[in-house]
Amino acid sequence: MSSHQEDLEAIRTVVQRTAALLDTEQFSEWISLFDAEGSYELAAYSTEIRRWMTWQLSDRPALKQMLDEVGEHVRDPARRRHVVGMPFVEFTDDATARATTTFSLFRTTPEGTSSLYIVGSYEDQFIKRDGAWRYAFHRVVSDTRVLDAFTHIPV
Amino acid sequence: MVRLLTGHDKPQLPETHYLDNRIFTDEAIFREEQERIFTKTWQFVCHESEVDKPGDFRCARIAGKSIIMVRGADNVIRGFHNACRHRAAEIVRDESGTARMFTCFYHHWTYGLDGRLRGVSKPEGYEAVNLDKSTLGLVPVRSESFAGLVFVCLDDGVEPLREFLGDIVKGFEEPLGTIPLEVFHFHKAVLKTNWKLWQDNNSERYHALLHVANRKTMPWVLGKTSPMKLRIEAHGHSGYWADGGEAVVDYAKGGYSDGAEGALPGMRGDEMRVINLFPDLMINIRSNVVRLDRMVPLGPDRTLVEWRGLAVKGDDARMRAIRTRQHNLFWGPTGRNLPEDVLAVESQARAMGTGDIRYSIIAREEQLNPTDDANIRSYYREWGRRMGKSPATLA
Incomplete structure (x- = not known):
């Protein structure tokens, strides 16, 4: 496999792991997908106020604090399952890349009722350090703005 | 034979200190509210x-x-x-x-x-x-x-807005009316609950116990005294805020920063004010950012809630980011508090829908500390006046 192909596969794997780790609530491992300087944003465009909104913007320490405290919160008991498309990856140089990936996120209540929760895209920036690709910026753009339930857990 | 307790036994309390839960579930009462409250008030x-x-x-x-x-x-x-x-x-x-x-x-x-x-x-x-x-x-x-808030009333004969608001404006005319603000955040959701349960949640501070973030940053919620006091005003409006002195919110105790920077005019960095206007608006000011909740009741058990965040018009990018972070930390759809509030009021609606528990208790009396229910009682007095029936007896 060429180096380019390996990098491509590595980035696609990071995106798939992102979703899988959230679905299984392995939050420490999820945070480890971020570069030390990396950050996470949940954004949406409001047609009501006609502007982009940041619903959450957190660096690694803030994400860690929030996810460490998840157990202390009262939470939506539904299980979540991501369905993630094939990332479209563009390399900026040997150590940076951008990727766009569509995703949908489903909720399944404890009674077993499933429903679509969020549709959106990941618009990510990656950086390669020490041979590993990680998020420099993991941006989740939510098309869905009327949510069935709110969540402390990243999307 | 021993008589078991039932959920339909009237509380042994003054009529002002409990509610009949059918005001939250009954279709006819919902329709009546639309006519007597939502078409008649600002x-x-x-x-x-x-x-x-x-x-x-x-x-x-x-x-x-x-x-x-x-x-x-x-x-x-x-x-x-x-x-x-x-x-x-x-x-x-x-x-x-x-x-x-x-x-x-x-x-x-x-x-x-x-x-x-x-x-x-x-x-x-x-x-x-x-x-x-x-x-x-x-x-x-x-x-x-x-103060930048636009109201409408479907009844031409309604009193002037300023008269309707009365003295509750003391809680928000500064900063809302003294510095140009703009809406930077908007989200909405259809909550599976009655609209008054969301207003109650916004009004009573007793439920601060629900929120880990409040337990950490507002340690007084566990104590007997509070730096904040309830303000009960005419027409069912109320609020709670401090007059100075002791910190209301200790962000550092929760491990959060930025809370104090860029405080709005008239606000201290460690301050929070909550103002609830009858029937359905909450104005919540957390030192440097404002939240507004507006409701559109859709049915007795369905309520569209709109959440707005206000920041200072002309903020530079750094200051806007600080206000946005402060807003989102507690109030955004991924915030610390909002998801818990929604779970609580939807849980109430599910249980009330069974009809098993007929009455809600609003009997706390605590010298107007925010965990006193005096503001809820005042709200339901106004509700009763407008609806022409007691919220406790439906008579």
Whole structure:
């Protein structure tokens, strides 16, 4: 496999792991997908106020604090399952890349009722350090703005 | 035989200190509220910044009606029913936008920003009946503003807005009316609950125990005294805030930073104020950022809630990021508190829907500490006055 192909596969794997780790609530491992300087944003465009909104913007320490405290919160008991498309990856140089990936996120209540929760895209920036690709910026753009339930857990 | 407790036993309390839960579940009471409350009282509809420039419009629903708010060329914000006078199609089908005039998409009748009917398509067809355009403008809705908050009332005979608000404005005219603010955050959700349960949640501080973030940053919620005091005003309005001294919110205790920076005029960095206007608006000011909750009741067990965040117009990028972070930390859809509040009020609605527990207790008396229920009792006195029935006995 060429180096380019390996990098491509590595980035696609990071995106798939992102979703899988959230679905299984392995939050420490999820945070480890971020570069030390990396950050996470949940954004949406409001047609009501006609502007982009940041619903959450957190660096690694803030994400860690929030996810460490998840157990202390009262939470939506539904299980979540991501369905993630094939990332479209563009390399900026040997150590940076951008990727766009569509995703949908489903909720399944404890009674077993499933429903679509969020549709959106990941618009990510990656950086390669020490041979590993990680998020420099993991941006989740939510098309869905009327949510069935709110969540402390990243999307 | 031992008689088991039932959920229908009346509490041994004064009638003012409990509620019949059917006010939260009954379809007929819901319809009556729409008529007696939502069509008769001033309703917050949007912030002035949402119709910032002439031609800017914003749509909203009030008591099942579709309303357009538009800023005219004369800079006046007006409200109209969103329906063409020709065959009643909606004039505006977007949530917001900017228009030079409103043209009905169906048969192209055209209205000015002041609501006047400017033109009809194929006018020769009306020559035989001498159609009088001056009587066929958009139907206006009474609208007034205070401190940047735009209200409408479907009842022309309602008292002036300022009279309705009364002295509760002391809690929010500064900062809302003393510095230009704009809406930077908007989200909405249909909560599976009754609209009053969301208003109650916004009004009573007792439920701060629900939130780990509040338990950490507001340690006084566990104690017997509080730096904040309830303010009970006329017309069912209430609020709670501190007059100075002891910190209200200790962000450092929760491990959070930024809470104090860029405090709004009249606010300390460690301060929070909550103001609840009858029937359905909450104004929550956390030192450097403002949250507004507006509700559109859809049914006894369905409520559309709109959440707005206000920040200072002209903020630089750094300051806006600080205010946004502060807002989102507690109040955004991924915030620490909001998801828990929603779970609580939906849980109440599910249980009340079974009819098993007939009464809610609003009996706390704590010298007007925020965990006192005096503001809830005041709210339901106003509800009872307007509905012509006791919320405890339904008589």
